[in-house]
Amino acid sequence: MTKKSVILLENVSKTYPLYHHIQGGLKNFLLRLPKALKSTIETKFEALSNISLSIQQGETFGIIGKNGAGKSTMLGLMAGVLKPTSGRLMIDGRISPLLELGGGFHLELSGMENIMLNGVLLGMTRAEVKKRIGEIIEFSGLSDFIDQPIRTYSSGMLARLGFSVIVHLDPEIFLIDEILGVGDMSFQKKCLEKMMGFKTKGVTMVFVSHSISEIEKICDRVCWIENHCVKMIGSVSEVVPAYSATMND
Ligand SMILES: Nc1ncnc2c1ncn2[C@@H]1O[C@H](COP(=O)(O)OP(=O)(O)OP(=O)(O)O)[C@@H](O)[C@H]1O
């Protein structure tokens, strides 16, 4: 059976504007406005350059690379929270993203209220969230703290809350950025088991991690991003040793 491609990037680039101090004072800037504006517009920073890749339905796809390489930018593009500057991006399926710690949460609301809010924002009905809320809290292991405002939560507790909501959405395409690292060992184990369960069910997953052992455990293929470009895409056994070898430099 040929599997269909559910995430497709063709020559995708993403640039951010680079912000400068106005040199020579505001008056000087205004006097030479056209030139000054032109130089401001021209200085852009390319966070991702000419990326082409295709992820098949049911695949678990890892993204690795050094800090600042462009991994989160890539997930942001797949999640639709960032728009590519050029190139084509196609996503076929319902995306469930977990992109940043506490992302989409409100600090003054309780854990329980945040579950309701996030569940609804991410596409469940209120009735569905209500039906599953016991299960979500149970999975998070946060029942003793669930009525506290989440500004009192530790980073690991925020990761637990975020992950627990997202895995109960019945995702089709699950995007997860480097969140499990702040969870303790028992939670990481629980998350990996959940993700293995998704894998068996054929959920497509894109997983950014600095934990090579997690990547090795769950991914089928890996993309190594280096200096904002694709350095290598291939099986875990091809890409991970090549990447690890550069870590000692
Ligand atoms: N909103 C932004 N404006 C300007 N530059 C940005 C913005 N977001 C990211 N960048 C830059 O884009 C590059 C890639 O950032 P990105 O967050 O994708 O890296 P990363 O691979 O996820 O790194 P890490 O491993 O540290 O999470 C970095 O150089 C970063 O400074």
Ligand SMILES: [Mg+2]
């Ligand atoms: Mg990142």
